[in-house]
Amino acid sequence: MNVLNEWAFIGVFAVMAPVFPALPIVIAWLFRPRKPNVLKSSTYECGVETIGDTWVQFRVQYYIYGLIFLVFDVEMVFLFPWAVAYNEMSLFGFVAGFLFIFLLTDALFYAWKKNALDWK
């Protein structure tokens, strides 16, 4: 299979993938009873009534972890081509990759020393 065909397969797969879980939900929609009432479809039915808005301010630590992850995730992708080309790589490319990893580690230790990794 050539590249175009491969991605056509992925494209069809990506369109079909949500259809598989949608199918039983649609079938259930045909069979299931429908008896909604105000109490039943309230938020957290059968529990304590919620007070105020749900979409409140959240703990900043989640955001900090998210930020650190973003740095790592974007840069990890760049390591994949480095790993693939490892066997044919010149010494320069090899050292460049190491420098890159060093900078990543450096960022991690910076965050560590700044206590950004502690759950507060």
Added chain:
Amino acid sequence: MDELCTGLCQLLVESGADAGLAHFLSLLVGVLLVSGIPLVTVIVLIWVERKVAARIQDRIGPNRVGPVGLLQTIADMIKLLSKEDITPTAADRVLYNAAPLVSFASVVLIWAVIPFTPFHFGVDLEIGALFFVAVASFGTLAIMVAGWASNNKYALLGAFRVVSLLVSYEVPLVFALLAPVLLAGSMSLLDIVNAQTGMWFVVLSPLAFVIFYVSSQAETGRAPFDLIEAESELVAGFNIEYSGMKFGMFFAAEFLHVFTNGILMALLFFGGWMGPLYYESPLIAFAWLGAKGGLIYFTTLWLRNTVPRLRIDQIMAFNWKFLVPLSIANLVFISLALKVMQELGVSPRNLAEAGFVELLPTTVVLLVINGAMTVYLLGLLRKRGQEARRESMAARAALAQAVAD
């Protein structure tokens, strides 16, 4: 169009079908065949999971519907189909309904690049490993969307916790994934398996396997990282407002994800279908892959049902202060040692095509490095544990003193 059109597509064109339609139909049949495997397995998986959990907890588990309870899942599905589906009035309807679809689809989509035997696979993408990382992150998105759209504080809190857990453990997961990619010199899963003809990657980089195993346990939200459904703290977490089949889809996605990761670990580290007589028939190759994946899947169930849940601060500290530095160090040591050995001529230039004997010196050196790292790490953990214990003892003594005064 012509060179793209082979096999079934060619057959359709010869029997008088439109070329574009024939092409599409043959792709569709391929997709249905490939995705059929995970869709059928998930029905059995739910039974396996319940049976294993029951045995570990000294129960019998489902045993009424069908032989040894095999049809229990079918019965459950019929029950779920007839359940009323409650959508809270406050929920964001579009996102609320989309979340379970995305959750399940993200897991099924991984199977597009999984090779079942040397000749049977959906596609052999050149960037297969990267595709896995990309698609698996959609599951995280689905959880965030589910929690947000439910408009429930418990759900939102659960979603925040889970998402911070999932994104954090993705870092060591991807770093561990880099080890087989580096050793095989390719991101294609087929190439990675074929590169293990000489030596399984679990022997060359056992630490990468352990890191991958631990972080995939966290990625699937299983104990000891099961913050996803910390019942005693969050009622049920992100899926609290879901009912009926939509709730079922979240669960099916989770069960399937665990098994998918088992199969992936078999492919990446345990030589996939490699085993005695695998070249004789695709069926034997398929059986080997299933057996290896199933065994790894079983150990994850075992772990899940044996260990207690950790606190979120412990989980985060374990990831960022232990697993991430370890995964980086592992990658650095492996690549450095290999390069030095290649320059010295001890290790073959092309690792993927080297045989068992050629790889023997490399294997020994890498094993020694991995062993040394493990010993050092265990010592470090022991020291940390002792310090923590001493601190808590001191704090307790101080408290007792204060009470006595």
